[in-house]
Amino acid sequence: MRFVSTRGGSPPVTASQAIVNGLAPDGGLYVPERFPVLGKELFNPDLPYHEFAAGIIQPFFEDDPLYGRIPEICRTAFDFDVPLTWLTEKEAVLELFHGPTAAFKDFGARFLASVLEILQEEADEILTILVATSGDTGSAVASAFHLKKGIQVKVLFPKGRVSFRQEKQLTCWDGNIQSYSVEGNFDDCQRMVKEAFQDGVLAKKWKLSSANSINLGRLLPQMVYYIYGAAQYYKRRGVYPSFIIPSGNVGNSVGAYWSRESSAPVKIASLAVNENKTIPDYLKTGTYTPRDSVQTLANAMDVGNPSNMERLLYLFRDFDTFKKNVRAFSVSDDEIRKTIRSAYSRYSYILCPHTAAGEYVRDKFFAGEDTVVVSTAHPAKFEQVVEPEIGVHVTVPESLKEMLETESRFTGIKADFTELFNNGKL
Ligand SMILES: *Cc1c(COP(=O)(O)O)cnc(C)c1O
Numbered sequence: 073m074r075f076v077s078t079r080g081g082s083p084p085v086t087a088s089q090a091i092v093n094g095l096a097p098d099g100g101l102y103v104p105e106r107f108p109v110l111g112k113e114l115f116n117p118d119l120p121y122h123e124f125a126a127g128i129i130q131p132f133f134e135d136d137p138l139y140g141r142i143p144e145i146c147r148t149a150f151d152f153d154v155p156l157t158w159l160t161e162k163e164a165v166l167e168l169f170h171g172p173t174a175a176f177k178d179f180g181a182r183f184l185a186s187v188l189e190i191l192q193e194e195a196d197e198i199l200t201i202l203v204a205t206s207g208d209t210g211s212a213v214a215s216a217f218h219l220k221k222g223i224q225v226k227v228l229f230p231k232g233r234v235s236f237r238q239e240k241q242l243t244c245w246d247g248n249i250q251s252y253s254v255e256g257n258f259d260d261c262q263r264m265v266k267e268a269f270q271d272g273v274l275a276k277k278w279k280l281s282s283a284n285s286i287n288l289g290r291l292l293p294q295m296v297y298y299i300y301g302a303a304q305y306y307k308r309r310g311v312y313p314s315f316i317i318p319s320g321n322v323g324n325s326v327g328a329y330w331s332r333e334s335s336a337p338v339k340i341a342s343l344a345v346n347e348n349k350t351i352p353d354y355l356k357t358g359t360y361t362p363r364d365s366v367q368t369l370a371n372a373m374d375v376g377n378p379s380n381m382e383r384l385l386y387l388f389r390d391f392d393t394f395k396k397n398v399r400a401f402s403v404s405d406d407e408i409r410k411t412i413r414s415a416y417s418r419y420s421y422i423l424c425p426h427t428a429a430g431e432y433v434r435d436k437f438f439a440g441e442d443t444v445v446v447s448t449a450h451p452a453k454f455e456q457v458v459e460p461e462i463g464v465h466v467t468v469p470e471s472l473k474e475m476l477e478t479e480s481r482f483t484g485i486k487a488d489f490t491e492l493f494n495n496g497k498l
Contacts, residue, residue: 073134075102075288078386086136091187091289092199094282095269101382102288107333108132110299115336117303122150124303125296128331129183132292141190149182149216154297156304156444159419163434164313164444165427166301172471173241174450175372176324177212179297180290185216185223187289188281192222195279201225202268202492203283204261206320207234207372208449211241211475213283214249224248225283226492228261231484233367233374237453237476244478256487259365259377264489274493285323286379294327299336301444306337313442314341316434318426319400320348320373322380324446329387329397341443343400344433346370346408350378351400358391369405369457370425372449401437403429409461411435416462424449425457 074084079100085093090102108131116124126143133139152170159165171178192199199222203213210227217225229242231253243251254261265282268274285291298315305313315338317325325343332338345351346368354360362377388394403411411428414435415421423431430445451458452468459466468476485491 073108073132073136074105076105077101078103078382087133087288087292088136088138088187088191091184091287092191092281094280094287095266099270101286101380103383103386104132104330107330107335108134110334110336115299115303117300117307121154121300122146124300125150125293128296128299128336129292131334138187138190145183145186145190148186149293150179152178154300156301157421159415159421162309162440162442164305165421165431165447166297166315166444167447168297169424169447169450171212172215173208173211173475174453174469174472175208175212176294176297176446176448177208178216179293180285180323181209181212181216181283183293184283184287184289185213185220188217188223189220192220195222197279199223199279199281201281201283202228202265204228204258204265205234205242206230206258206374207238208453209284210251211238214242214245214251217283218245218249219247225250227251228254228264228492230257230261231255233257234371235454235456237455237472238371240478240480241472241475243480243482244475246481251482252492253482253484254487255485257365258374260487262377262379264487264492268489268492271489278493284379285321291323291327291330294324295331295334295336298328298331298338302337305442305444309442311442312337312339313444314339314438316341316430316438316443316445317343318370318373318430318446318448319343319345319351319378320375321378322351322384324448326380326383326387329384333387341399341438341441342433343398344429345400345402346373346429347402347404348374348376349402350376351381351398352402355395355398355400360385369408369454370429373426373429401433403432407432409457412458412461422451422458422462422466423447424451424454
């Protein structure tokens, strides 16, 4: 199994090479040269999640030195629950927030960290991971890589644009993790990472990789829970559901599309985005116009230039094909608030703002259908948004509590990537 660049100018590589490289040498993103055909026997809802995951991921590592170690990697990475919760007879929520940092980013980050730690076992040079975060990626990556040998992590977050608890989670680390509060927005952070990669001098001195969802190692595990969720749903209802996916950089959605391309029974009803409408506007006009992001209540989706669009545009090569396969609706902050209130009063179920965007799309366009809204974060991460709407305290998960009680530690910098490397400590 080999992976090629979306831009067509890099040699095909195996999965672990693609993961170490992060970005392909031509600046493109790695995608499977061909999708495997996943056998039905893999979709067994009674398997423990980590075994289920190994079955799905292993074909993507065929001919790769890590092939035989995928079961062990999955056992280390996926040591938490992935429950499907039913709001009505047909309407379920796939809760992806039971990992250590309470957002779905734990899946990708923990898998990537386990893979890279093994690959670094024999390396003599330290690997530096750069990661830009709009909130949840950075903490998932920091938590996953904390104290992993042979690896250091630099986390870039936009100053003043993440929630109080998100910031605590980003800055509670020591050892091999360094956090930077950047004077700029998320797109600036993302640009700085890209520029660092493209800088020739830096590339010679530092062994760099990325833990953003441009990294293949983040995406492969993000295919698994759709298939697992579909299998759980089928077990109960005898039909397969359609998924609604709260989206920003669309890495989570690419996971869903890739699982479908690999013959898994994953149907995708729609992406739900916030006021950052780059994708809905593209669907309307046929012209793709990335732009600056605007701030919303669903801050982890505040992305104006979604990095994984390059993979979606590669998969659905022309506008007509894209339009046949992708639907996306924009949800306003008021609609998010309203949905948090209504879900609580109808089902006594508490949604985070991102999941609420998905639930709004279900209510408006797919009510009463066999659907699963993907729940991307625990509501306790966004208590400042959620609690005023529902008037009750949201219980904080244990792992989150610990992070909130640890002292913060970070460096403030301008939106210039060279500042990341100037304090010279390594
Ligand atoms: C990252 C994130 C998203 C968006 O996921 P993408 O893969 O960037 O589309 C949605 N919700 C939450 C809570 C997130 O952390």
